[in-house]
Amino acid sequence: MPRSRSFHTLKRLGGGKIRQSWNKINLYNLSRLLSRPAGVTHYQQKWKAKSTTRAYHGEQIREKHWERMFRSRLRAEIPMDINYLARHDGSELAAGRGSGRETRPRDAINLRTNNKKSFRIPYMHMTYAPMERRLDTAVFRSLFASSARQARQFVIHGKVKVNGKKMPYPGYMLNPGDMFSVDPEAVLFATGAPKDQEAVRSGRRLKRMQQHEARQEAEAQKAAEIRRTKALEAKRAQEEEENSQQEADAAALKQERENLDEAQLKKVQRKQINELVETAQVLIRDTQNEPSAKRKVELRSFVKSAKTVSNKMQRKDPEQVDKEIEELVTSFAKLTPSPPQAGEAAKREAKASKAAAEEKEALDTEFKKEYQKSLDAIMQARYAATDESKPYATPWRPRNYMSAFAFIPQYLEVNQNICAAVYLRHPIAKPNAAEVPSPFGEEVQQLAFGWYLRRR
């Protein structure tokens, strides 16, 4: 489904369509949106309301598809006061009314407040609630993508998992309790500021260089593999003479099963070392604050030692490898530069985070470890570095005009650190609040609801 040329339209006052996007044109249109749809007859008003609301709510979905999704039932919840429930059993509302009692007891009035208008449930804002169940919409609502279209692309490109399994269907309807996670690199790309032309060009150059290096390394590995298999075959041929093939196979299978856990552990360890190597390489390449020649030498020697550990780990005990990794981390933490003092805001933030960190330390002392601190320092250094291999501007900063669109609806619980979220429940309406994020007023929503309600 190609994006139409006029996705973000600039029209006369109130003419531009509002989209699920963080674009600046969209923000401008949003600031000039008219509260009532134009149109003379009721039918015209309904048509217009449907057309403007559908341009925002799931414009990527065919109308027929949405008509099938639409439900006239609108969910709502009313908060209850436990003290009131404990004091009364419900009979106080009716007691004595037959014998002339006119007013309700004070408690009952307080429950709903004196002004009935302030207890209204905005049901009409729930018209497009089924749309919020879609996976692509939920990814956009969790602030993992800068538009619903981009979220849809992420899903189709296999960057989104539901309950740990890849889910390539943007139309997957999330069930309450489903956890979805997006590839953090994709999220950083979607929400981060874009690179400038120069950075794009140098990034391309770097990529070409890396590809060339990778090709050479792969060839070298292939040659080594061939050598190794030949040696292994010779050895096996020797063994075959001693034992029968069947017996050896059974033994190998048994050994394999035993080694499975160890293999998995080693896989994790290898990943850890690879991350460290990658971070060191990023720091070497950093163009903004280029390391001194001495530091470069140190970093390169660190990379070498880390690679040695990685190459020799297959023959070693996992516990010993763990120790070696810890040593690597502490030695690397010493090499990382102290974070640059950027400005007032950064200082203030650092102060606040420091205060929070102190309190956290007081809460659980058992998790305070030198090792973890070193890891954090390494990560901080990596985030502060300029890494041209990334598709976004580094050090990472949010894209322009993001803050005007940054909100997370209550039916989602998001953990930004791992770019994952849980769809807690379906969106609901509450007194004076509705959970479906929509830029339109109640009148427009009501007209749209009326449009879809016909023939039902």
Add this chain to the structure above:
Amino acid sequence: MPPSMRWSSVIPSPQTCAKQICPNAHLRAFSSSTRSNAGRTTRQRRLMFQWLDSQGAAFRDPLPGSTNYLTAYDNHGVLKRVKMARGSDTSSKPADEQIDGDELSTLGAKSNDSEEADEASNNTKTGGDENRLPPEGRGDRRPFPHNKSFYSEPVLSEEFREEIWRRIMKDGMSVREVSATTGVEMRRVGAVVRLKEMEKAWLSSGTPLARPYAQAVMSMLPQTQWNTRLDARRPHEPINSLPVHEATTLQIFEPTSESRHFTREDAARAFDENLLSTDERIPHPEMVAKEKDLLAGLPAELVAKRARAREDAEIEAKQKQQDRIAKKEAAIKKVDTGRWQFRIQEVKVDDAGVDGRGPRGTGWRYGTPLMDRSRGQIKIPTRVD
């Protein structure tokens, strides 16, 4: 017809031509064609950039220590609350009413009217001392100017999430207990722990977290901060909400005698035969039971003892249910081939019914169409376990 003759003196030189089409061409090292409408600036486009440079300039970067939505600003791009503070510098807001009592009952009692009152407490994050912003109100947290029912509700701060995780995983408290004491919905408590566990696994395996992104997003959102002081703690959200049941959305006429003691149970039964009463449908019925005990004037130890007994009974009931499910599962014979697990169950032919088309019948049945090829059947999975 042959093409019209062109005189070489009339045709402009390539240099001047490039300059005319693209004035910045000499700045670029390579040649490229520009988009056809790049130089076209319509009136609407001009107006938009005018707005983005004046009123819209505030939205370009996040406002430090606050949310930054359209409704927080007036037509001139000035923060409404700054204007208000300037106007009434001397007058001060009355302090919020004090709350006391024990953790559980305090939060439960406050859940109803907390919406308006919790603004001040949510705005602990502020800028520098010298040019401090006035705290944002609920009205400043509307991202859409026309939708007066949608607010950007606060999210749990990182510290709050850590505290919830600690209470569940370290202190061994139940989800129900944590929900009642922290004022966070039970489903949210579960989700927080699940996500936090994943985060810890990432940390221990050395997978890098998206820290810069998380810090940026959290600075743009309103947050509920974890407060170690019990009396200063406010509930994050109403935890005892009653879902509006479909059966109760219709008005009914129920004739009954004047003298009848018509309770909530009776009302539920009047709406639907199987509808439970409010007291049983709210998420925390045990909080109501405890409140009843307190109102009856029972001593504190007895209240605690009865609460514990109720909790034990609930755990036992849940255990029984789990046992039943486990027993049912154990009755199925499983053969694991490594590639596939076969589950062998007893099947009755009669399950297919008299006409052989019963929904509980097993296997393909002659004459019953397979719907999976017909039009409009949704093929994408409906659940992921």
